[in-house]
Amino acid sequence: MTSFSYNACCYITCCSTTDNQNKQKVITIKINGTSTTKAGVLRHENGVVTSTVAPVGENGYITMDQIRQNIPIKKQFVDPYRQGRIIEEGVGYGQTMVIRSYEVGPDKTATIESILNLLQETALNHVWMSGLLGDGFGATHGMMRNNLIWVVSRMQVQIDHYPIWGEIMKIDTWVGASGKNGMRRDWIVRSHATGSVFARATSTWVMMNRQTRRLSKMPEEVRAEISPWFIEKQAIEDDVPEKIEKLDDKAKYVNSDLKVKLAIINFNSSCYHNKGIY
Template sequence: MASFSISKLAFFTVKCSINRDGHEANRLNIINGIKVNGTSSLSSAPQSDVLTHKEGGSTISVSKNVLINAQEIRQNIPTKKQLVDPFRQGQIVEEGVGYRQTVVIRSYEVGPDKTTTIESILNLLQETALNHVWMSGLLGDGFGATHGMMRNNLIWVVSRMQVQVDHYPIWGEVMEIDTWVGASGKNGMRRDWLLRSQATGLVFARATSTWVMMNQQTRRLSKMPDEVRAEIAPWFVEKQAIPDDCPEKIHKLDSNARYVKSGLKPKRSDLDMNQHVNNVKYVRWMLEGIPDEFLENHQLSDIILEYRRECGISDNVQSLCEPSQVGIITNGVQPSNMISLLNGFSLSSGIIEGKELLQSLNPEPFSYTHLLQAKGESKNEEIVRGKTYWRKKRAMG
């Protein structure tokens, strides 16, 4: 049994049997358009349209038309709208424009406490968004890019994202993720998500994001072409998972930030198909600036990210982190509620001795401001500004 791999060209492996004399193959497990040792299979192609590969005394010729077909067969990207995808456990909802996917929380998506990590949640948001475009029939072979975007050499980049987590799913839990899109200004698109338990309907998390288009060659932001608007506008929904009427402004940190972590270098495994660092990696770098003892006892309840520039493989990244304010963290009670609760009470010695109220109070930072920047010789460039809010860890997500 001889095995020949031409994955750089056709993205598949050819396997065939050759007798000891090196004559014609006994068996050929490959699609039409392949020749072995000059013996043609079911179809032939003009010599100018054929690529050849030699190894071990045998010659394999592959039709260039087959190269395209092989990739399309492997990806099987729909060319028209699909209502159900059994492989991804997904379906079109919201009167034909929204998308719902059922997922099971895997062992590699949870942390030591058996609850889903924020990075895993962000990865699921990205995956369901791409699957939504997949089922729409608009997907080209880019990273979520439509056919019109590919004709204009455009890609999507996220400019802002917010995730609010009420409860963290646990290992083995079945979760439904709904996602939909809407307009954001003249040249942007908004994408929202709702994550809930399939068994109980309990809402785990809500998320919203804003996306703009970038020219893949110049790496500059671009206006939305009319043909792209015509593709995606029929999918727009006027519904918001998180209202953003007055988005919070995130202030820029400087070198005086309390926590600074330098020397963060992207790896090749951190790059996505658009050749820049995946946004989930940014969150990991941001959280590395928070003290370990704080992370051990607290859960992230809200994260806001403002993306300023893309990060490449050659960037030297620095993570800055500053406790935004000192307040009160309780088990599920927000600081504003605690302030109103305390109004009218006198903190007499009796209350203090009883510890019925103050035992739950924990004066620690409940929010942090973050900055990721690319360190340069002459100046530092912002990559992401962020804000995180925290609560005491619960026993089960």
């Protein structure tokens, strides 16, 4: 079994764009004799013109991101496109995933980076299915109103077996309270064929103000949004990770000239990178 942990500061919200980007023209259509204002996108294919319409925002336009994402405004129980479903008596989330060829290493087993990516994806899809997702990257409506984002402060992963290329997995995730101002999120990764456990993981999430970059207490309106989803269940019973020894000058390999690359910048930090802030 492989077990590791780390203290992280992963910012997972997206930067805002200008209001004038990717806007669609407003059109008026009639449904059953009643005029309705919509935002339309016309497509021409093989001589046939089709249109896609969506409700228009307050400013008379709808952004292309809103059309493409189609974020649910209420709780969903099944997501056929992602093969996801609500579990744990209506508060947990489970999703079926397949290990793809570009997610494995030379030995045809999934890399730890790929596994962590899948854990993050299921976490965000859980919020998506809850109907609480605002226009941020995993942030709820209350968090967006308070200009808050999620920060992963700690994560521990235990891997019993690495899934191989083409293997079908079932990933279950749920959330619970972590102190007064934190949230705990756990995962269990199982084989779809046998039900055997590949990996378990637990993490602690806290909130940060997007502008000041300071940690924030959990507002009551945010607590009211997410607390109904809390359950008392742990993927890793003894979740106290082994202490990582501090490196000193005796380290065998040292690289002190590390620089941030575009490939490792996430949505939340990318706008700060562009401003020269790291």
